[in-house]
Amino acid sequence: MESKKPMDRLLIGDVGYGKTEVAMRAAFKAVMSDEQVAYLVPTTVLARQHFYAFKKRFESFGVTVELLSRFVTVREQTDILKRLEKGLVDIVIGTHRLLSKDIKFHDLGLLIIDEEQRFGVEHKERIKEMKVNIDCLSLSATPIPRTLQMALMGIKDLSMIETPPVNRYPIQTYVVERHDAIIKEAIERELSRAGQVFYLYNKVSDIELVVKKLMILVPDAKITYAHGQMSKDKIEDVLTDFIDRKYDVLVSTTIIETGIDIPNTNTLIIHDADTLGLSQLYQIRGRVGRSDKIAYAYLMYQRHKVMTEDAMKRLKTIQDFTELGSGFKIAMRDLSIRGAGDILGGEQSGFIDTVGIDMYLRLLEETIDEKRGIKKKEVKDEKELPLSNRHISKDFIDSDEVRVAIHKRIAQLNTLMDIENLKMELEDRFGKLDEDLVIYMYEKVFKKL
Incomplete structure (x- = not known):
């Protein structure tokens, strides 16, 4: 928060490890710098718990804490929104209600997202549109694959709390x-x-x-x-x-x-x-x-x-x-099971290898150029790929009958997803596929496009 660039930090820590304590101190620092804090949580139960905890902690410092959720009456919400816009509310804790378009801050300085994995990409990006240069602190025991991948790539900063509370045993x-x-x-x-x-x-x-x-x-x-x-x-x-x-x-x-x-x-x-x-x-x-x-x-x-x-x-x-302290390991395993998703888009999980890394990078480059207004001349390659080596090896599948059946399956492929499904099935039944067989599948699909 002392840095000149806005903070975008993911804090990983197991349940009860003290993530909320870190959030409280960050919120207090922001308020002492005359900025407002928005604390976004996924459930009304958690919102009320944090509201009472923050209010009790900061009451002797004159910090104004308010709660916004579907259980707060319309009349109370209207009053809170007016005071929020005038800067009379220091910390507002709320559920998805905080993402509504009628929420206006006087000077929002810090956004805290608790249980980050419970929110969609659109939710998290919408509140950041309110003010470009705000600090953002995301808390999670098990971040979603997309967020974890962004942290590992350096797009987000990453911190971990690894010290367990005293007298705590594994479950x-x-x-x-x-x-x-x-x-x-x-x-x-x-x-x-x-x-x-x-x-x-x-x-x-x-x-x-x-x-x-x-x-x-x-x-x-x-x-x-x-x-x-x-x-x-x-x-x-x-x-x-x-x-x-x-x-x-x-x-x-x-x-x-x-x-x-x-x-x-x-x-x-x-x-x-x-x-x-x-x-x-x-x-x-x-x-x-x-x-x-x-x-x-x-x-x-x-x-x-x-x-x-x-x-x-x-x-x-x-x-x-x-x-x-297994939260980070479980998040890493989740990343390997579900994939990292779409770093620039809305998918929070999924695999790049459904199209291959080279194809992915080319598509990414084309999309960036398109956003910049750079048009590339389309070059059509009419050359036929040599098919002489495209076959199913007898070493891979010994049975002639099964090989013929697989040839028929490949001939019926229509989409990249069909290829992935067949690849997983064949690898499960026969082991690692050789490159020729994979290329053979892609050729069959590309000919139909």
Whole structure:
């Protein structure tokens, strides 16, 4: 923030490692320099938590902190917006409401984006349009592939918090088929040590049925539930009662992903873990293990279900990385699974190698020239590529019948995505493809374009 150029820094740190403390100090520095701060968070629960924390921390310094979210009345919002434009509000904390077009700052100096991976590219770029030369601090335990790639390339600055809080233990993580016996044992074991349980079920439509089933399964447990379609007051009442230990088990949707800090909850059960993203799984797992007790996380999937390859990779990754401070490693694994996406566009994940690095760089150069107004003369190359060497080697596929079938498949290719799908299938069945075979596939597609 002392630099002459605007800050654009990604801060990576695990749950509970102190990212919010860094954000508070950055916000305080900006306010002391007579600039306003916008703190963007993904959920209303987290917004309220930060609002109360900031207000308590800065009340003795005369710093004005306000909250903007869908749960603030229209009348209150109108008053806050007027004072924000006049410079009478120092720090505004809010959800996507901060991205609305009616938000006008007197002198915005710092933008803080909490849980960066929860926002889309358009969201993050829209608020920066309000003022070009603002400092930007992004916080995340597991940044999305695009943001991580930008940091690794030097487009963004990168900082990491690697020191864990004292007396913190790794979370014991198990990936298992869903069985009532395992669920019953996990809940009863946690209750036997006077702890509480999170049970994540991400379908609002039949969440009450799951609650009833758990009540039958563990009759001694006091069970409640919460989801995003409930009213603000109802959600707060449920969470408050759970924090006060009036209930043993909280069945909830992914609203617990951010902003819930209940140290007494040290067992987590995820109903359909294969349907969640890697950073989601990591964030949700971080809801437990926030005390000096050993925590347990059960990532469950439906029995006999055939999972996608990516789903299996995600579950294996979350099981492999259980040690403290794994957020960065998981983000790197997510980058390798999903790809870095579009650095200059809106895709936050995806692979460059679907077109090849040379083709990608050429297309990138052409796009930049086009934006600059430079027109290049199109040169058509009418030469036919030699096809004599384009065949499927007998060493690669021994069976004549299978080779003929693959030739037919190649003849039916129409798009680059078709090529990628066939390449992955062949590599899975027969091993690494030779260059001739890959070129053969591209020739077939290019002839049809």
